[in-house]
Amino acid sequence: MRFTRAKTAVVLAASTWLSPLIAAKGLNKRDAASLDVCGQVNAQLTIPSTTFPFAGVPLGFINDCLCVSTLPQYVKTNIFAIEAVTIAGTDATIAELTSMINSCNGRTECHFPAHAVPQCKNGNPCFFTCQDGYTASPSTKPTECVCASPYTECNGQCGVYRGCPSTYIAKRELVHDCRDGFTACRIPGGSAKSYECIDTRTELESCGGCLYGTLIKGHSLLGEDCTTIPGVSDVSCIKGQCVVRKCMPGYILGGARAQCMYYDENQVEL
Template identity: 35%
Template sequence: MHLDLTISTLAFLALGSTPAGAQSRRRLSGLHRRDTSDVCANLIELPLQWHPSSGATVTVGLIDTCACLSTIPNVLQTNAVAKALVSVAGTAVATASLTSLINAHGSVCTYPDNAVPVCSGLNACGYSCGNGFGFDSASGDCVCPDPDSICNGQCQSSCPSSVAIPRRRAAAAYNRASKRRRMCQRGYTACGITEQRGRATEPWECIDVKADLESCGGCMTPFDAFSPIGVDCTAIRGVADVSCRHGRCLVRRCTSGYAVTSDRSGCVSTRANLVQHY
């Protein structure tokens, strides 16, 4: 693993997160929404960089992984280079840097229903079939072959008649869900709700992720595995004045001990002693 960033001293200030203004109440729904797309990229031998306002662009290291927008939280927790950036600049800056890298080098991946995305160096848009479904090479779909049937979302040989769902009814249910998820008006995204997750209804809310201060660029609570991941701009470490514009946090001012990054996506501790290796 290549690391071009050494952290000798790192001290961060604790900043309480306070909403900039009262948020309007959003409409809730018990709809089970399904999405089929993501943006994924093979990031092997690509540098992960950030732009502190106090100096030149810093290359943290070669990230050496395959990642999707939906897997960014996991990458920030498991990839050594990504974790190094988080420790220096915070989760919001690291998320923005990784999002830009994936968007610049990635492709839009489309998955069939019941697919499990498998991002790899061989195929960033690869997938396998889950829930007992099998891959149909002719159509590229995940299908439930005869004589099996769909039971509670699973393809299996048998199940109690009280919960069995004939394939025709399952297709009709999916078509209804596809129509209902368009209930969010144009420009809004359906996101989950933290305090409601786990309940049978799984309510969601329609959010303008291009302008919402607490769900900037995507959902803070994904509705499913393919929901776009957002950033809570108010939770950026060291931030004092921030807004969300076009799906990106725009920092105007930081608290004492922090400086605005050159791309204005976050704040960096001025107490961190960073050593660049050339």
């Protein structure tokens, strides 16, 4: 396996055009990237009367910047929306608020990237912050959520990781039945008998042995995560050994291509 450090970019998924009468439920679940509708609402919240079908009940004036996807939470915190839910129910209240967003003067279709949390602002309805450890970039008018250095991405999370096990791991609780050439390596956070089968001869993050130990008795050799070698830019795991192909600027190859050494060309030896 080979690793090359590169800057990743968030690619927004293509979305279909939203009609003015879009239903709120379709936007509550945020996928890798999503399309939302936001706007500054300045209108009276009115719900249908249960006594007179063709009459409306005015509950209060809404003066908030709202996104359709955030309405399920909004109806739990706004006093007028809470009263509307008590009278007409959650679905009817969200439907009315959705209509108010779609009919407001500042209605805007917003494309939110993965890990974004909509933070509708008056004058900037598509503003957002990021979750899961990601950072909004650029800071003033962000367009993406990035995993900024020195953090790395692991299974949809941004943080500091010594290794990143696959999200699709076959966990076996009774016996380890890895095929020849593979080792039963322990899974961090799993049960005492959970493991995944790894070829430690080529696995970049468990090179030469299991990063978190093995279930096989008598095998105590721990592996190395080649991607964590300081200054490395391009590295492979070959026959259980980390082999550095290229170092980052300011570093030079050293130690039989097993490491990158910091190099200061201005340093004068005494």
